[in-house]
Amino acid sequence: YDDIEIELLKKSEALLEDEIQIETLESDREGYLYKHQVSYMDKVYDMYVKNQRVETENDDDEQEIEVEYNGIVIYNDLEYRFTSEYSSEQEHDEQEEEIRYTFFYDDHSTVTINKEFEIEDNEQEEVFSYEMRTNGRVVASYKVEREVERNRDTLEIETDGINYKYNFYSENGKDYVRVIKAYQNAPVLYEITIEEIDGVSQKVYTRVIN
Numbered sequence: 001y002d003d004i005e006i007e008l009l010k011k012s013e014a015l016l017e018d019e020i021q022i023e024t025l026e027s028d029r030e031g032y033l034y035k036h037q038v039s040y041m042d043k044v045y046d047m048y049v050k051n052q053r054v055e056t057e058n059d060d061d062e063q064e065i066e067v068e069y070n071g072i073v074i075y076n077d078l079e080y081r082f083t084s085e086y087s088s089e090q091e092h093d094e095q096e097e098e099i100r101y102t103f104f105y106d107d108h109s110t111v112t113i114n115k116e117f118e119i120e121d122n123e124q125e126e127v128f129s130y131e132m133r134t135n136g137r138v139v140a141s142y143k144v145e146r147e148v149e150r151n152r153d154t155l156e157i158e159t160d161g162i163n164y165k166y167n168f169y170s171e172n173g174k175d176y177v178r179v180i181k182a183y184q185n186a187p188v189l190y191e192i193t194i195e196e197i198d199g200v201s202q203k204v205y206t207r208v209i210n
């Protein structure tokens with residue numbers, strides 16, 4: 001059994017590490033341009049694209065792409081409207097990429113999923129966010145942001161108004177993560193080890209008692 005901050009950390013690392021895989025197929029529905037089969041976190045969504053706008057810009061060493069499209073998504077035999085925005089920008093040693101999906105469950109409820117990636121020189125930043133709105137009001141939210149800059153590796157999670165910060169570091173040949181939870185008096189320290197569990201290498205977080 002893991003502490004809540006470690007459960008959130010494992011979930012967040014999986015969300016960041018897993019890539020959104022998109023396969024473009026011919027549409028098997030009349031009136032749609034094509035079909036996207038989107039895979040993410042062991043789930044597959046069939047997305048039928050009805051309208052699409054693409055803009056590209058190439059200027060010397062800079063390349064920009066913007067794509068907007070909409071249509072319907074089918075998941076578990078249920079059908080919803082969706083819109084999507086994708087953008088990428090590449091210039092010298094800098095690369096940015098962002099994809100956002102908004103799903104319309106009905107006339108009152110929406111879910112927006114956003115994933116961003118940016119790398120510049122030796123700095124890297126990744127963001128995943130999820131937000132559910134009902135009648136325009138946020139009823140559930142989740143955001144994780146990880147930054148790696150030189151020897152500094154931090155991760156921040158915000159879920160339903162509660163904030164967690166994780167600072168990763170190595171000392172005397174061992175790996176640690178220091179966790180700071182909002183409204184918590186003192187940080188909690190965990191040692192990170194790699195262990196074989198059921199034949200699979202997994203990270204194990206052991207709380208360090210001072």
